[in-house]
Amino acid sequence: MCKKTLVSFAMYAALLVVFLGLINAVFNLGRFAFFGELLILLGLLGLGLVAVVGLNSNFSWSHKLLAGIFTLGILDLLFIKIIATTPISFFKETIIAALAGLLIALFSMEEEKPKQQVKKTHKPGKYIASKSGSKYHAPKCDWAKKIKKQNAVWFNSKEEAKKAGYKLDSCVN
Ligand SMILES: [Zn+2]
Incomplete structure (x- = not known):
């Protein structure tokens, strides 16, 4: 089993325990609080489905x-604990599962960050020009770095840039 599958599996397990714990806690409530909490629970279940997909x-x-679902789950559970008139079974276990799920979700978010940074510096071509400029540059050129993202035009070859009407800057060799 690869790491990603393992992480997903742990997340599903935590989600399942949290929802079972929440369902158990909600059905312990008195009539009035029960309907309000049931709505929250259904909302969380819907979000959970979207997250799993x-x-x-x-x-x-x-x-x-x-991470949001686990946080809401913890808050909701603490709230139920406050309003409940009878003790909630599996309260500790559910909280622990929610905290574990939250940690896994936060950890997975942290792991995804480097990927996004790579995307940010990704250069979709070999040469860059500005929509408002007349010359094209190598991406490492100081002028190229001043070009705003929304004004950037990328080319894969000198011919392409020339056809578009740009002259080469001294930084292109
Ligand atoms: Zn240049």
Whole structure:
């Protein structure tokens, strides 16, 4: 089993325990609080489904969503604990599972960061020019670095840049 599968598996297990614990806690409540909490629980379940689908499709937001769900789960559980008139069984276990899930989600978010940084510095071509300029540059040129992202035009060859009407800067050799 690779690390990613293991992390997803741990996350599913934590989600399952948290939801079972929450369901158990909500059904312990008196009538009035029960309906309010049931709505919150259904909302959380819906978010959980979206997060699981996102996790399966490797969407980067799924870990953020999961972190949010676990945080809400913890808050909700603490709230239920306050309003409940009878003791909640598996309270500690559910809180621990939610904290574990939250940690895994935060850890996974931290791991995804380097990937995003690579994306930021990704150069979609060999040469760069500004929409408002007349010359094209090598990306390492000081002028190239001053070009704003929304004004940047990228080329893969000198011919391409020439065709677009740009002259080569002295930084291009
Ligand atoms: Zn230049």
